[in-house]
């Protein structure tokens with residue numbers, strides 16, 4: 626799916642050789658500042674490497690139109706934007722921006738259930754807690770049904786029980802729908818329990834393996 630060869634980005638990341646496989650759950654772990662977010666941004670073509678190549682399904686990213694790529698590969702940033710308006714509007718906005726067909730309320734309620742948010746679709750987002758907003762934003766990207774989900778600390782504002790519940794549902798959703806999930810997590814426990822592959826970043830080096 627993704628192949629990185631001799632990728633260098635400033636003095637932040639140097640990746641000699643890395644493969645991220647299709648339809649698996651891959652976690653990216655490492656201390657603060659080791660370049661986890663930078664790696665996601667490279668995969669989403671929000672930034673480009675100074676040297677080296679990144680391939681997506683055997684095609685160099687530099688030859689893929691950014692908009693086309695982001696229809697298939699959707700990134701949820703660490704602090705996603707929540708817009709003024711209802712939960713429903715905030716869920717639908719990703720589909721609107723990417724010019725995909727909108728969905729009915731039943732589908733939206735299904736998504737709220739998936740992210741474990743027991744709220745009315747018409748509720749105003751401004752009054753939601755940080756963790757609730759994070760789940761609305763997660764619902765928004767799942768609704769877009771991308772082939773690849775890039776999630777930057779999707780459960781950082783959640784308590785441990787909710788974190789496990791959400792990640793478990795996300796993993797099931799990913800497997801059931803033959804998607805690929807690549808997520809940054811601060812939790813080695815989450816990474817070990819839920820991932821098929823773990824990418825451990827360290828300053829200036831990269832190690833891949835299944836156990837940390």
Ligand SMILES: Nc1ncnc2c1ncn2[C@@H]1O[C@H](COP(=O)(O)OP(=O)(O)OP(=O)(O)O)[C@@H](O)[C@H]1O
Pocket residue numbers: 635637655656657658659660661662663664
């Ligand atoms: N565009 C940029 N220009 C220069 N330095 C940058 C840029 N983007 C990030 N950095 C720096 O690169 C390093 C890696 O940042 P990054 O956000 O990728 O780390 P991270 O592993 O995701 O950290 P955290 O766990 O704290 O979120 C940091 O030292 C950051 O300050």
